[in-house]
Amino acid sequence: MKFKGYRLSAATAIHKGDRDYQQDQVALLSHARIKGCLLGVVADGMGGRSGGRKASDQVMLTAKQLFERYAPEADDPVASLKQLILEAHTVIRLTAISTEEEPHSTAAAFLINPAGDCYWAHAGDSRIYHYHGNQLVKRTLDHSYVQTLVNRGELTPEQANFHPQSNILTGCLGTETEPVIDTHFISRLKPGDTLLACSDGVWHYFTEVELGSVLATLPPREASEFLIEKARNRAKGSGDNLSMVIVKFEPLEATEKTA
Numbered sequence: 001m002k003f004k005g006y007r008l009s010a011a012t013a014i015h016k017g018d019r020d021y022q023q024d025q026v027a028l029l030s031h032a033r034i035k036g037c038l039l040g041v042v043a044d045g046m047g048g049r050s051g052g053r054k055a056s057d058q059v060m061l062t063a064k065q066l067f068e069r070y071a072p073e074a075d076d077p078v079a080s081l082k083q084l085i086l087e088a089h090t091v092i093r094l095t096a097i098s099t100e101e102e103p104h105s106t107a108a109a110f111l112i113n114p115a116g117d118c119y120w121a122h123a124g125d126s127r128i129y130h131y132h133g134n135q136l137v138k139r140t141l142d143h144s145y146v147q148t149l150v151n152r153g154e155l156t157p158e159q160a161n162f163h164p165q166s167n168i169l170t171g172c173l174g175t176e177t178e179p180v181i182d183t184h185f186i187s188r189l190k191p192g193d194t195l196l197a198c199s200d201g202v203w204h205y206f207t208e209v210e211l212g213s214v215l216a217t218l219p220p221r222e223a224s225e226f227l228i229e230k231a232r233n234r235a236k237g238s239g240d241n242l243s244m245v246i247v248k249f250e251p252l253e254a255t256e257k258t259a
Contacts, residue, residue: 006191006249008038013224017201017232017239023052024199024243025060029067036114039067040245041084042126044199047103047174055092055103055174062088063109072113078183081109081121085173085181089123092174104174108140108197112247118186118195123179124172127203129196130186134216136208137193143171143180161204191251201240205231220246 016022023045031037043059045052066084085107096102106124113119120128125142141147145168146160160166171180189195194215203211206227214223228242 006189006251008247009220009250010038010245010247011220011224012245013228013243015201015228015232015242017241018235018237019239019241021050021053022241023056024201024241025053025056026197026243026245027060027063028245028247029064031067031070034072034114036112037070037072038112038247039063039070039109040112040195040197040247041107041109042197042199042243042245043108044106044124044126044201044241044243045103046105046172051096051103052105054095055105058091058095058103059084059088059105059107059173062091070111072115077111077113077117077119078121078185081111081119081183082181084109085121085123085179089173089179096174102174104172106169106172106199107179110195110197110247112189112195116188116190118189119183120197121181121183123181124169126197126199128184129194129198129208129211131194131196131212131215132190133192134209134212136212138184138186139208140182140184142169143182144169158207166204167200189249191249193249195247196244198244199240199242201242202227202231202244204240205234215246215248220248 025043029039041063043056045056106126108122108126110120122140125144129139130137146163149155
């Protein structure tokens with residue numbers, strides 16, 4: 001069966017987990033003027049009762065402001081994503097509540113242009129996954145202490161998930177130094193592709209194979225609900241905030257009337 005084009009289905013989800021406060025934020029933005037242009041963002045705030053939420057809120061505010069001005073035909077997508085992270089980082093630094101509750105946040109954002117090209121950028125340990133069907137194509141690598149150990153060959157990725165220092169970051173927004181920003185480019189998204197951006201409260205409880213199976217089998221809304229329920233069960237009362245955005249590229253069957 002030949003396919004021509006694709007349609008998008010998407011969902012966002014957020015849950016407080018077992019924490020007293022919700023410090024994650026998530027958004028999937030559709031460009032007001034340009035059909036088919038999307039921005040997905042996840043931010044995991046850190047820093048006391050309200051500091052983390054203020055930090056993740058700032059990531060979302062900056063993302064919305066920059067995306068409103070974004071023009072695919074004129075702007076550099078990578079530069080725009082880096083600007084999002086660096087501007088949010090600067091404002092978070094300027095609005096630090098106190099030395100005890102200094103706000104920080106991760107940021108993971110992907111930008112889809114109408115032509116189907118995709119760019120992503122991240123700082124911290126919120127992740128972006130690119131699957132085709134149930135097969136992992138690419139994912140971000142965390143800016144964390146345990147990822148450094150994995151890079152050195154001292155831990156396997158599976159061991160890293162259960163390491164007692166898995167929450168120690170080597171880079172994020174709001175620190176004294178500018179965050180390290182990693183970027184990636186997908187020349188063209190295809191039918192069967194899925195993008196998942198999520199905080200560590202989600203990915204911590206799943207293998208890459210499990211995530212791929214869920215994303216390939218279920219529509220985005222049902223997939224997000226399943227992943228949150230399963231993560232909550234596996235956390236056994238000690239789960240972090242959870243947030244995710246899923247965008248799925250579903251094939252359209254070609255017909256004689258298809259343009």
